Structures are given as C-alpha cells and as structure tokens.
Amino acid sequence: MDESLVISADLYRYWHVDYQNGSIRIVCQDGQIFDDKLEPRHQRQDSQVATSTFDWEKWWIWSTTTRNDLILTEGFNPASPPPLNGRPSVYLDQNRWRTVADVLHDPARVKDPDELRAAQDLIRLANDGGIVLPLSTGHLLETAGLHGDRRYEVGVAMAHLAGGWQIRHPLDLWQHEVELSIRRHLGLMENAPVLHPIVTEPGALFGKDTSLGITDETPDSDKFMAMLTMPSVILDVLIDPERMPKNPLTKWVTHHTAITAQIHAEHQPKEQRRRLARRRYWNENIGYYTAAYRRLSYAADFPTFSDGELARLFAESRMVGLVSELFIRRFIDHMSKWGRNDLVDMFHLSSAAGYADYVCAETHTGTQLRDAQRALGRPQTVFTTLSELVTAVRSDGARAESERASPD
Numbered sequence: 001m002d003e004s005l006v007i008s009a010d011l012y013r014y015w016h017v018d019y020q021n022g023s024i025r026i027v028c029q030d031g032q033i034f035d036d037k038l039e040p041r042h043q044r045q046d047s048q049v050a051t052s053t054f055d056w057e058k059w060w061i062w063s064t065t066t067r068n069d070l071i072l073t074e075g076f077n078p079a080s081p082p083p084l085n086g087r088p089s090v091y092l093d094q095n096r097w098r099t100v101a102d103v104l105h106d107p108a109r110v111k112d113p114d115e116l117r118a119a120q121d122l123i124r125l126a127n128d129g130g131i132v133l134p135l136s137t138g139h140l141l142e143t144a145g146l147h148g149d150r151r152y153e154v155g156v157a158m159a160h161l162a163g164g165w166q167i168r169h170p171l172d173l174w175q176h177e178v179e180l181s182i183r184r185h186l187g188l189m190e191n192a193p194v195l196h197p198i199v200t201e202p203g204a205l206f207g208k209d210t211s212l213g214i215t216d217e218t219p220d221s222d223k224f225m226a227m228l229t230m231p232s233v234i235l236d237v238l239i240d241p242e243r244m245p246k247n248p249l250t251k252w253v254t255h256h257t258a259i260t261a262q263i264h265a266e267h268q269p270k271e272q273r274r275r276l277a278r279r280r281y282w283n284e285n286i287g288y289y290t291a292a293y294r295r296l297s298y299a300a301d302f303p304t305f306s307d308g309e310l311a312r313l314f315a316e317s318r319m320v321g322l323v324s325e326l327f328i329r330r331f332i333d334h335m336s337k338w339g340r341n342d343l344v345d346m347f348h349l350s351s352a353a354g355y356a357d358y359v360c361a362e363t364h365t366g367t368q369l370r371d372a373q374r375a376l377g378r379p380q381t382v383f384t385t386l387s388e389l390v391t392a393v394r395s396d397g398a399r400a401e402s403e404r405a406s407p408d
Contacts, residue, residue: 007224009056015228017052019044020066042229048152048239049232061164063231065239069156073164073231076200078223088398089198090122090131091167091352093345093361094142096386101157118386121394126161129401131393134165134198134356137205138348140237144244155238164200164231167355169207170319170347173197175288177317182292184316185303197355202226205234249340256330256338264334275307277331281324282310315376318354323347325372326365353382360389 014027022043026034053062059075074083092100102109103119110116125131135158143155176195183192203212203226212233214226263276282305290302305313314324326346330336345365352359353369359382361369366384373380383389 007220009059012056014056015054017042017228017232018050019047019052019232020050039225042225044232044236047232047236048241049236052228052232054228061228061231063159063235065156065235067152069160071156071159071231071235073159074200075164076202076223076227078201078220082196082199082201084132084198085129087130087132088357088393088396089165089167089355090133090358090360090389090393091136091349091356092133093349093359093366094139095362096360096389097139097158098154099386100161101154104157104160105153114387115385118390121390122386123161125393125398125400126163127400128403130398130403132163132165132198133161134167135159135162135205135234136167136348136352137169137207138344140205140234141246141344143238144240145246147243148241151241151243152239155235159231159235159238165198166200166205167198167352168195168204170323170351172204172208173319173351173355174323174347175292177320178288179292179296181313181317181320182289182296185313186293186297188296197351202230203233246340249343252343253338253340256342260331260334260336260338263331270332273332274328277328278307278310278314278324280331281327319351321376321378322353322369322372323350325375326350326368329368329372349382357381358389358393359383360386 011028012026013029014025016025016027017023017038018025019038022038024036024038026036028034048066050064050066050068051062052064054060054075055062059077061073061075063071063073065071077083099110099115100119100122103116104123107116107120110119122131122133126133139158143151143158146154173195176193180189180192183189202214202223203210206212208215212230214223218226259280263273263280266273266276268276293302294300315321323346330338330342342365345362349359349361349365349369353361353373359366359369361382361384363384366382370380370382370384373382381392383392
C-alpha cells in the first residue's frame, strides 16, 4: 500500500476486504468506489474468514466467517489510550471460556444453574458495554487443541465477546516490568516507558518481537492495514478446524521437576527453602535484569541483591510478583507435578491477575494466585467459578450500557 495514503474518516466510509477472492474495495465519502487486489502478505489460503469491513465512522471492523457468523471488533487508535471507557477488564481461563461458549450455543450443556446464570450475565455485560474480555496467546494455544464444530463454537464465542480486546504477551509485560525494576534501582524513573497492558492494538497478544505486532516505527498505512486484517488473523487461528498438536515441552518440564527435587533434597526448614527457591527463580531469569541494567547504566558489572532486596524487587512488579511466587511455591512443594500446561497457566494467568481487573481461572493455579495476592497484600481479584466472579464484578458496580441508561 502507498505509504503516502491519507488515513482519514473525512475521505472514506468503508474499506472492505474479501479474502475469498483476494480483493479490497474502498468506498469514499463522495461516493467513489475503488477496487484493487489485496497485497500478497494480507492474502490467506483456505481461510475460515470470508470478509472484513472497516466502518470509518464507528471505527470498528466487521468480520464474517465462511459460515456467515458476524464478529465485531473495536478499532485501534495509536494516538489515544485504550478506549476502555470505564469498563472493567475480565480475563477468563480457557475452561471458563468453554462454559461461556456452551451457554451461547446450547445452554442445556451447562448443568450447574449458578454457572449458567453467571455466564448469561457475563455475556450480557460483554455484549452491552459493561466489561471487556481480553484474549491472550494462551487462549490461542489452548483452543488449538480443539477441532471441528467444537473448536468453531468456542472460537466464534471468544472472538465475538472479546471484540478485539487483547492482553499483551506475558514476555512483553515481563520485560517491561524488568526495565521498571532496574530503573527504580538506578533512580531513573523520569520518562520511564508506559505500556498499556490491555489494548485493541493489532497483534499485541502475539508479542512485539513477532512479525504480527506493530511498533511506534510502523508506518501509519501499515498500522491501519494491520488493524483491518488482524481481527481475521486471530479469528482464523481460533476457528481453524484442524487440531494443532501441543508441544509437550519435555525439556522445560524436566528442568523444573529437577529444581523441585534439588530443593527438597536440601532438607531445609520451609523459610530456608523459600529463600533457596526465590534465589533459584532469580538465577533462572537474571539475564533479563542484567541486559536492562547494562543498557540503562552503560556499566559492565551488575549489583548483588540480598534475599530481602529480591523479595521487594519482585513484589513491586504486578506480574513478576505473582509469577515468581507461583514458581517459589511449586519449587518448595515436592508433591508438585510439573506439566506442559503449567507454562501457559503460570505466565498467562499471572499477567492477567497483574493487569486485568478480574480473573476467573482453573482451580489449582487460581487458588495459588489468590493466595499469592493475599500474601503480597493485594486485592484478591482471582476467582475459580463464574458465579463468584460475576458476583464480585456486579458488587463492584459493573453495569451494562442499557442498565446505566435506565432510570430504574
């Protein structure tokens, strides 16, 4: 696309992309219509998404699937903060998303009446401007384990209710927190970078170091095309009918199992094991901190942190405080059974618990996260049932737009 193209609602009414025939149609405010071939980098073969249409007035994107389901995605404006407009963010673990999808497609599948009512209320809030339900890379990974109609149902439900909202990749949030920690240590917080964690930014959930994300240096025309096409990319991943084999992460599981065994073999009191576990977590991830320190201080050396200083360093960070606590707890519990799902659950749920207003998680990690929040003196915003979640969301004042407009 021509980088000199003027991106303006004064000029255009609609941009319509047809993925099935590889074309783009531009409808101007003055009635002119321009048809062109879609650039090869935006074309996809065997896509489950038929079209995407950007409405310049409303600043949103309509996507249609090849089964004629319609998905609305809120647009992205790089010049403005995320348009949450007072809506709290609610992050759902994959199992909770499946319950919500069941309620949308066949409520009789949900046997627990409390969970059924809670899911129905959550759907109402999401559809009517009461909350945002961001998606993560973890959701894409877990959905990839489904196939056929079941995957389609879950994927469409997620795309529909998320409306384009995403939480950034945990690695991006982690690296951002690492930089802030080093800046605090060096007294360099003036002009520290700001990173919005829950956004409609195209490709934010994939991470800044991937070709699917955008940066401040991305030309405006490319940012716009990313906004127009990214909803279909995510939707395609969610509803692809073919199951994607899960990486067993054998090396990661074996490595962390060995650390737990090593700490148990020390036969130390619990507090000493906690210190050993914290130090081991630090040593496993120190490279992120040394890189940030050397970049910000231009020094070749790196300071030594005491056990107390490490505890404070971690606790100051919204995500790292939680994920480090999860690792520490599992390192010192010799009964812990490490599995591939731990990597997804620990990082994605910790980032969600650090930045979303509410989280509904699977029971094991959700309970540990809630305990970690309590231990850190933070509000307890993690729940393990939809019923508990929606009760808290409602008690804190969340209302659908139609409810706010009603005089009653």
